[in-house]
Amino acid sequence: xxxxxxxxxxxxxxxxxxxxxxxxxxxxxxxxxxxxxxxxxxxxxxxxxxxxxxxxxxxxxxxxxxxxxxxxxxxxxxxxxxxxxxxxxxxxxxxxxxxxxxxxxxxxxxxxxxxxxxxxxxxxxxxxxxxxxxxxxxxxxxxxxxxxxxxxxxxxxxxxxxxxxxxxxxxxxxxxxxxxxxxxxxxxxxxxxxxxxxxxxxxxxxxxxxxxxxxxxxxxxxxxxxxxxxxxxxxxxxxxxxxxxxxxxxxxxxxxxxxxxxxxxxxxxxxxxxxxxxxxxxxxxxxxxxxxxxxxxxxxxxxxxxxxxxxxxxxxxxxxxxxxxxxxxxxxxxxxxxxxxxxx
Amino acid sequence: xxxxxxxxxxxxxxxxxxxxxxxxxxxxxxxxxxxxxxxxxxxxxxxxxxxxxxxxxxxxxxxxxxxxxxxxxxxxxxxxxxxxxxxxxxxxxxxxxxxxxxxxxxxxxxxxxxxxxxxxxxxxxxxxxxxxxxxxxxxxxxxxxxxxxxxxxxxxxxxxxxxxxxxxxxxxxxxxxxxxxxxxxxxxxxxxxxxxxxxxxxxxxxxxxxxxxxxxxxxxxxxxxxxxxxxxxxxxxxxxxxxxxxxxxxxxxxxxxxxxxxxxxxxxxxxxxxxxxxxxxxxxxxxxxxxxxxxxxxx
Numbered sequence: 001x002x003x004x005x006x007x008x009x010x011x012x013x014x015x016x017x018x019x020x021x022x023x024x025x026x027x028x029x030x031x032x033x034x035x036x037x038x039x040x041x042x043x044x045x046x047x048x049x050x051x052x053x054x055x056x057x058x059x060x061x062x063x064x065x066x067x068x069x070x071x072x073x074x075x076x077x078x079x080x081x082x083x084x085x086x087x088x089x090x091x092x093x094x095x096x097x098x099x100x101x102x103x104x105x106x107x108x109x110x111x112x113x114x115x116x117x118x119x120x121x122x123x124x125x126x127x128x129x130x131x132x133x134x135x136x137x138x139x140x141x142x143x144x145x146x147x148x149x150x151x152x153x154x155x156x157x158x159x160x161x162x163x164x165x166x167x168x169x170x171x172x173x174x175x176x177x178x179x180x181x182x183x184x185x186x187x188x189x190x191x192x193x194x195x196x197x198x199x200x201x202x203x204x205x206x207x208x209x210x211x212x213x214x215x216x217x218x219x220x221x222x223x224x225x226x227x228x229x230x231x232x233x234x235x236x237x238x239x240x241x242x243x244x245x246x247x248x249x250x251x252x253x254x255x256x257x258x259x260x261x262x263x264x265x266x267x268x269x270x271x272x273x274x275x276x277x278x279x280x281x282x283x284x285x286x287x288x289x290x291x292x293x294x295x296x297x298x299x300x301x302x303x304x305x306x307x308x309x310x311x312x313x314x315x316x317x318x319x320x321x322x323x324x325x326x327x328x329x330x331x332x333x334x335x336x337x338x339x340x341x342x343x344x
Numbered sequence: 345x346x347x348x349x350x351x352x353x354x355x356x357x358x359x360x361x362x363x364x365x366x367x368x369x370x371x372x373x374x375x376x377x378x379x380x381x382x383x384x385x386x387x388x389x390x391x392x393x394x395x396x397x398x399x400x401x402x403x404x405x406x407x408x409x410x411x412x413x414x415x416x417x418x419x420x421x422x423x424x425x426x427x428x429x430x431x432x433x434x435x436x437x438x439x440x441x442x443x444x445x446x447x448x449x450x451x452x453x454x455x456x457x458x459x460x461x462x463x464x465x466x467x468x469x470x471x472x473x474x475x476x477x478x479x480x481x482x483x484x485x486x487x488x489x490x491x492x493x494x495x496x497x498x499x500x501x502x503x504x505x506x507x508x509x510x511x512x513x514x515x516x517x518x519x520x521x522x523x524x525x526x527x528x529x530x531x532x533x534x535x536x537x538x539x540x541x542x543x544x545x546x547x548x549x550x551x552x553x554x555x556x557x558x559x560x561x562x563x564x565x566x567x568x569x570x571x572x573x574x575x576x577x578x579x580x581x582x583x584x585x586x587x588x589x590x591x592x593x594x595x596x597x598x599x600x601x602x603x604x605x606x607x608x609x610x611x612x613x614x615x616x617x618x619x620x621x622x623x624x625x626x627x628x629x630x631x632x633x634x635x636x637x638x639x640x641x642x643x
Binding site: 060066132133135136137139140142143144146147148150151154155157158164165256257260263264267268271296297299300302303304306307310311314315316 | 361365367428431432435436438439441442443445446447448449450452453454456457572576579580583587613614616617620621623624627628631632
């Protein structure tokens with residue numbers, strides 16, 4: 001967190017990531033055919049969990065505001081993206097065709113548009129939620145976000161046009177390894193660069209002491225809303241990816257428990273630690289799967305482990321620290337690799 | 345009277361929050377365990393039942409069930425406090441919160457293991473058995489008040505009055521308020537804060553246990569996941585009333601219960617949305633809850 005030596009400039013980042021991305025692009029498609037679909041799915045799920053957890057960390061960890069309605073933003077993103085890939089599909093397709101886009105590119109372009117729309121929709125909702133509720137402090141903010149998360153779900157459930165309580169079905173299977181990978185890289189770069197920027201420093205200042213931050217001239221409300229927006233947008237991306245992986249939206253699975261799951265990842269990894277969030281998100285996605293052999297006891301183990309971990313490491317696995325530069329570079333590349341090892 | 349049930353659970357949230365500034369997520373599950381303790385007590389201890397009717401419990405039996413459930417829930421509450429929360433007294437608040445969530449999940453999944461995952465029948469309260477089971481929930485047209493609801497309301501009001509007397513009329517109650525006001529100052533004044541916090545958990549959990557039995561008798565079934573939504577809504581009620589305030593929790597519980605039931609009568613699928621709508625509205629208009637203004641937090 002402190003000192004710039006751990007932060008690479010964006011250009012260097014991109015230069016570094018480009019070959020990695022290309023390699024993984026190839027590896028990803030190979031991976032899909034190599035692995036048992038079950039493991040492949042969990043890899044994708046952990047990637048989506050990483051996106052959700054790192055984005056929530058921007059609000060909960062960087063800014064010190066406590067939001068427990070993240071699943072609500074994911075749900076907004078899920079529905080918004082499904083709207084593009086399902087309902088607006090004939091329209092977008094005709095537009096793309098008239099622009100002489102080759103057929104192969106039709107679906108990826110539409111999905112890219114869907115993800116963008118998901119991010120936009122979620123951030124608009126984030127703005128609508130954030131403007132009134134970010135004036136609240138501490139636990140009251142937490143409850144307001146909880147209320148929003150549950151409320152938005154209840155609203156979607158009552159709208160029959162989007163499937164009502166049974167949710168949406170037959171969403172095209174567009175989420176692939178590459179999309180998830182790009183999302184993961186995107187959210188990590190966003191968080192890391194934010195942390196190193198003036199804006200990020202302002203967020204940290206708010207976290208440390210909101211009154212003091214205000215006293216030195218930081219427009220705390222504006223920065224809190226900003227953090228909320230960025231976080232919501234990435235939650236929307238995670239929602240879009242999840243919807244196109246599950247091939248449907250079941251509003252019940254975006255409940256308060258989902259939000260809590262993400263909060264747990266953030267706190268377990270260490271509030272404010274991006275690497276911590278990444279590792280906790282991957283770990284907590286795999287843990288129930290690893291515990292499958294103990295069948296009905298597995299969720300009991302899961303929750304007992306959670307309590308134990310919190311008792312033994314009250315500040316999360318990493319506290320506020322990030323892994324050092326060398327580990328960090330290695331890790332960025334090995335996050336999906338670690339999955340692959342476990343998966344294979 | 346869903347409202348009085350919410351109020352009883354909300355009291356536990358509000359009290360624990362008052363002394364620890366901790367949202368005790370496991371509280372809703374203590375309520376669930378309380379309901380099951382009551383059920384098993386009734387099943388295996390042969391509590392007074394209406395003669396000749398196996399599935400009916402008399403009012404005296406209900407009170408005994410409640411008493412046992414309250415003791416059991418209180419014991420569970422203290423155990424949770426001792427094992428999970430006390431070691432984290434000085435840790436960041438979010439850590440304690442996640443631990444609370446972990447304990448809550450542990451109770452839910454553990455509950456599913458111990459009690460089974462299905463709904464279990466709860467005894468009827470004597471005099472409330474409908475002639476044809478199935479039209480239990482007052483299916484007749486117009487306004488009807490069930491006997492169960494009246495009894496629940498009476499018991500709830502009595503409990504709230506008792507609580508008010510404990511908190512405002514006794515020495516431990518005074519100590520409780522002192523700890524809620526400023527824990528360090530209270531301990532400097534010679535108050536054993538650990539004891540008082542444990543006491544808070546005892547009282548709050550006992551109330552949750554009582555609420556569990558009452559809701560069981562009202563709905564005629566209990567299940568291991570019943571604490572989840574009830575817990576969230578009761579917590580919302582506590583916040584609406586102004587968290588940390590006991591009359592606030594009671595009031596908030598009534599408001600949430602009434603608004604939910606009123607909406608459910610007309611637009612059943614919108615009930616939950618309205619509950620949370622009320623929450624956000626009240627938070628925006630009165631950021632400290634209805635009766636919460638006297639507890640300014642930030643120095």
